[in-house]
Amino acid sequence: MKFMKLGRRDVLGGLAAITAAGLASGAGNSAQAQTRGRGRVKKIATEEACSIPEVAERLGEVARSAWDNLDLKLVNSIYNAPADSPNALLAQLLDLESERLRVMDENDVDMHLLSLTAPGVQMFDADTATALAELANDRLADVVKRHPTRFAALASCAPQDPARAAKEMERAINTLGLNGFVINSHTNNEYLDEQKYWPILEAAEALNAAIYIHPRAPSDGMAAPFDAYRLEAAVWGYGLEVGTHAVRLMLSGVLDRFENLKIVIGHMGEAVPFWLWRLDYMGAPGRQGRTQKLKASEYFQRNFAITTSGVEDPLALRYCIDKIGADHIMWAIDYPYQPTAPAVAWIDEAPLTDDEREQICHGTAERIFHIAAS
Amino acid sequence: MKFMKLGRRDVLGGLAAITAAGLASGAGNSAQAQTRGRGRVKKIATEEACSIPEVAERLGEVARSAWDNLDLKLVNSIYNAPADSPNALLAQLLDLESERLRVMDENDVDMHLLSLTAPGVQMFDADTATALAELANDRLADVVKRHPTRFAALASCAPQDPARAAKEMERAINTLGLNGFVINSHTNNEYLDEQKYWPILEAAEALNAAIYIHPRAPSDGMAAPFDAYRLEAAVWGYGLEVGTHAVRLMLSGVLDRFENLKIVIGHMGEAVPFWLWRLDYMGAPGRQGRTQKLKASEYFQRNFAITTSGVEDPLALRYCIDKIGADHIMWAIDYPYQPTAPAVAWIDEAPLTDDEREQICHGTAERIFHIAAS
Numbered sequence: 001m002k003f004m005k006l007g008r009r010d011v012l013g014g015l016a017a018i019t020a021a022g023l024a025s026g027a028g029n030s031a032q033a034q035t036r037g038r039g040r041v042k043k044i045a046t047e048e049a050c051s052i053p054e055v056a057e058r059l060g061e062v063a064r065s066a067w068d069n070l071d072l073k074l075v076n077s078i079y080n081a082p083a084d085s086p087n088a089l090l091a092q093l094l095d096l097e098s099e100r101l102r103v104m105d106e107n108d109v110d111m112h113l114l115s116l117t118a119p120g121v122q123m124f125d126a127d128t129a130t131a132l133a134e135l136a137n138d139r140l141a142d143v144v145k146r147h148p149t150r151f152a153a154l155a156s157c158a159p160q161d162p163a164r165a166a167k168e169m170e171r172a173i174n175t176l177g178l179n180g181f182v183i184n185s186h187t188n189n190e191y192l193d194e195q196k197y198w199p200i201l202e203a204a205e206a207l208n209a210a211i212y213i214h215p216r217a218p219s220d221g222m223a224a225p226f227d228a229y230r231l232e233a234a235v236w237g238y239g240l241e242v243g244t245h246a247v248r249l250m251l252s253g254v255l256d257r258f259e260n261l262k263i264v265i266g267h268m269g270e271a272v273p274f275w276l277w278r279l280d281y282m283g284a285p286g287r288q289g290r291t292q293k294l295k296a297s298e299y300f301q302r303n304f305a306i307t308t309s310g311v312e313d314p315l316a317l318r319y320c321i322d323k324i325g326a327d328h329i330m331w332a333i334d335y336p337y338q339p340t341a342p343a344v345a346w347i348d349e350a351p352l353t354d355d356e357r358e359q360i361c362h363g364t365a366e367r368i369f370h371i372a373a374s
Numbered sequence: 375m376k377f378m379k380l381g382r383r384d385v386l387g388g389l390a391a392i393t394a395a396g397l398a399s400g401a402g403n404s405a406q407a408q409t410r411g412r413g414r415v416k417k418i419a420t421e422e423a424c425s426i427p428e429v430a431e432r433l434g435e436v437a438r439s440a441w442d443n444l445d446l447k448l449v450n451s452i453y454n455a456p457a458d459s460p461n462a463l464l465a466q467l468l469d470l471e472s473e474r475l476r477v478m479d480e481n482d483v484d485m486h487l488l489s490l491t492a493p494g495v496q497m498f499d500a501d502t503a504t505a506l507a508e509l510a511n512d513r514l515a516d517v518v519k520r521h522p523t524r525f526a527a528l529a530s531c532a533p534q535d536p537a538r539a540a541k542e543m544e545r546a547i548n549t550l551g552l553n554g555f556v557i558n559s560h561t562n563n564e565y566l567d568e569q570k571y572w573p574i575l576e577a578a579e580a581l582n583a584a585i586y587i588h589p590r591a592p593s594d595g596m597a598a599p600f601d602a603y604r605l606e607a608a609v610w611g612y613g614l615e616v617g618t619h620a621v622r623l624m625l626s627g628v629l630d631r632f633e634n635l636k637i638v639i640g641h642m643g644e645a646v647p648f649w650l651w652r653l654d655y656m657g658a659p660g661r662q663g664r665t666q667k668l669k670a671s672e673y674f675q676r677n678f679a680i681t682t683s684g685v686e687d688p689l690a691l692r693y694c695i696d697k698i699g700a701d702h703i704m705w706a707i708d709y710p711y712q713p714t715a716p717a718v719a720w721i722d723e724a725p726l727t728d729d730e731r732e733q734i735c736h737g738t739a740e741r742i743f744h745i746a747a748s
Contacts, residue, residue, distance in 0.1 A: 224594075236653070236657070240617075248602065252602070275610070275645055
């Protein structure tokens with residue numbers, strides 16, 4: 001996966017890093033400096049969740065609405081907790097510069113690539129979603145400016161209004177200097193391969209900025225078998241929802257139109273790498289009248305990268321390295337949903353070559369998300 | 375995964391093998407004998423599809439009905455083809471002792487473990503399904519009796535009527551001497567973890583006979599995102615349907631009740647092995663109020679085995695061996711849906727130890743499906 005590096009943003013990143021170094025102060029940066037040593041591998045965590053109060057408040061309203069949807073199980077538990085016993089995750093999601101930096105420092109994590117946590121703005125009406133995406137992007141840009149060596153961030157947009165989403169995407173990259181986009185899988189049960197969403201794909205490609213397709217619960221049209229045993233969530237449904245989204249992008253042929261589009265999916269590629277042989281065989285161009293130009297594995301190699309979020313399995317990591325290459329893989333914690341220390345220990349101890357570890361811990365992320373190398 | 379071997383069936387298999395050896399004649403067996411040599415590994419193919427005219431005819435009626443269901447895409451293409459241009463697959467499915475044996479001989483395949491192809495009898499009304507399952511089981515038992523070293527077979531049952539299904543399951547094992555059961559995932563959009571189907575699980579456990587959960591298209595309640603780009607079929611939907619079925623069995627806790635139940639899933643375990651770390655972490659007993667006793671990987675190790683059907687990927691095979699053990703893995707072709715020669719070449723050339731190859735090519739199948747070793 002080759003990105004043409006944008007000079008503008010490299011320069012921006014470089015300047016930001018220099019500025020940050022000049023301003024470096026406070027317990028966080030000192031603690032990190034102390035833990036740095038020879039042989040240390042820089043760590044950029046690439047699926048790190050956050051929120052802002054305005055989004056959290058509106059998600060509370062969604063939780064209290066009459067909407068019946070699998071995402072409501074999670075949304076209700078986090079954003080509609082009793083006032084006398086608030087959900088601890090919510091505090092962690094809203095915190096950016098306190099506990100979060102402390103946990104990063106304690107675990108020698110250089111950077112969080114922040115993203116507005118699922119379902120993002122995608123359960124709001126189009127106007128609310130558009131406004132809140134802009135607000136969230138402004139807030140994240142501020143935080144990144146204050147801590148340019150500790151944070152990078154993915155911009156949100158409101159797929160509910162693709163034209164305005166594309167406009168905000170342009171602002172997020174060219175004005176705010178953010179690092180890519182997060183879209184929490186389906187929007188109102190529709191997927192990005194559908195033509196109405198092509199302006200979003202077109203914008204991402206033109207801006208040379210990747211779209212991270214983050215999970216949410218399976219769309220209503222596939223919800224039924226997941227409505228038991230909490231299967232809708234991270235344990236199972238999230239992966240099948242995003243995996244299906246990724247496969248739709250490949251087998252629809254939409255990537256023939258957006259050849260340079262970069263898509264990132266988490267959770268060790270939502271098992272799509274494991275399915276590539278079968279996807280290639282059964283989904284070959286021409287088979288059953290298929291009109292897409294390439295095999296799934298060719299799209300995957302050209303248009304996709306994955307993160308390790310939530311799958312701290314050295315065997316799965318080895319499989320993916322051997323299948324798609326360490327230059328397509330990025331480490332992630334999934335803070336605050338998963339603990340930082342085991343995620344760090346896992347990647348530190350994984351049986352990797354030095355080059356593989358460098359790529360997975362930071363090199364691939366620097367390339368895919370235009371984060372300044374340091 | 376340890377089976378208590380049943381003396382009765384070992385004896386039956388042994389007698390059958392002796393009888394068969396005595397009767398061996400014809401081009402098929404001669405050709406096979408010629409290709410056998412030192413170092414040859416016996417090959418039992420474990421997901422080999424067939425049909426009988428009576429089932430095919432009723433599936434044609436289903437295809438011509440007003441039923442709107444994702445399975446109809448495949449059913450219509452195979453069982454409702456124009457009379458002047460019949461589907462070639464149908465002829466291969468209906469043939470048991472001619473072309474099939476020739477292809478097996480040409481490719482040095484010892485045995486097909488036959489099963490009535492998806493959707494089996496599961497789209498018929500309960501009475502029709504029960505009658506056709508019995509008929510199919512009789513036919514398969516006849517074929518196995520005629521070629522006991524070349525065929526074993528899985529019995530069908532009609533989950534539409536669990537009590538009668540359990541009765542037929544008992545007959546299929548104890549009277550007909552078949553080797554296990556095939557159930558094509560959901561029945562009328564319901565899964566085997568639901569209490570109404572427990573008589574089927576109870577019968578399988580009591581009979582010490584495995585249930586092979588074979589794919590069909592995703593159930594109606596999860597169909598929508600698969601109703602494009604033929605995603606409902608083998609390329610993607612089949613795997614997610616059966617994977618979801620398997621995860622429901624694990625996380626429902628039903629396997630705490632049927633501790634010795636053996637479940638087989640194809641297609642390299644429908645990617646469930648790849649998900650085990652996340653299933654264990656997010657689906658741990660006690661988490662989110664979960665009441666099942668074990669972690670998913672513990673159920674998978676105790677209650678499941680997989681076949682390689684449709685995933686001829688040496689990396690995926692290596693992952694599975696390292697994750698769950700070659701004693702949980704069986705080779706398969708998926709005849710006639712996939713060609714035999716590449717499936718044979720793949721397993722012959724896969725980088726395996728001798729012991730792994732012996733287990734995957736025949737040893738695991740002999741144990742799981744009570745097939746006489748020879």
